[in-house]
Amino acid sequence: MKKCLLITLCLLSFNQLLLAQDEYEDQGARTGFHKENLFTGGNIAISFFNGAFLIGGNPVFGCSLTNWLDVGLVANYTYSSYKDYYSFNDKFRQSIYGGGLFTRLFPLKFLFAQAQAEHNWITSKYIPTAGTGGTTQVETISGNSILVGGGYSTGRDPHNKSVYGYFAVLFDVGNDPLSPYKDSYNRAIPIFRAGFHVPLFQGKSR
Numbered sequence: 001m002k003k004c005l006l007i008t009l010c011l012l013s014f015n016q017l018l019l020a021q022d023e024y025e026d027q028g029a030r031t032g033f034h035k036e037n038l039f040t041g042g043n044i045a046i047s048f049f050n051g052a053f054l055i056g057g058n059p060v061f062g063c064s065l066t067n068w069l070d071v072g073l074v075a076n077y078t079y080s081s082y083k084d085y086y087s088f089n090d091k092f093r094q095s096i097y098g099g100g101l102f103t104r105l106f107p108l109k110f111l112f113a114q115a116q117a118e119h120n121w122i123t124s125k126y127i128p129t130a131g132t133g134g135t136t137q138v139e140t141i142s143g144n145s146i147l148v149g150g151g152y153s154t155g156r157d158p159h160n161k162s163v164y165g166y167f168a169v170l171f172d173v174g175n176d177p178l179s180p181y182k183d184s185y186n187r188a189i190p191i192f193r194a195g196f197h198v199p200l201f202q203g204k205s206r
Contacts, residue, residue: 100119
């Protein structure tokens, strides 16, 4: 299913990219790296339920090289904590932090395909229930991820820049079992992300 979705998005992208390039040049828009093509944004996640708490964010900084292609940098940080993890009144805490590079292809203004390479560090701490004689355990590992997928955006228009939102579904197609996006059987866990992009240097002429 994942491969079929990716192939379909790639085929749509290839066809639309050829049309989009001509349209972009005809309108006289500036392509390549220019400060008025820069954007920032990202997403924030928070969750708490029955002794579990999670908070995280994914800020981005990028550039719209054409009206169909964005590239940029992404940073990750997620902190989670759990009570009664293995036994009553024990605690488990985990921090995931890292970053990487991403690219997005827009065959349509509201549809995009995304590829993203990441490296993340995972630090975990287990605190056993007091009085049981157990010892606190701390571990730090790191892993690589290759995320691919697609999503939907609202109101993206490089010619008339404004804030827009997006929703994406990504899967880790890499083979690193230490990736934070794989389960204990090395199977990819779907990644759902929703956020916003904010164009920089608004009001500047192209």
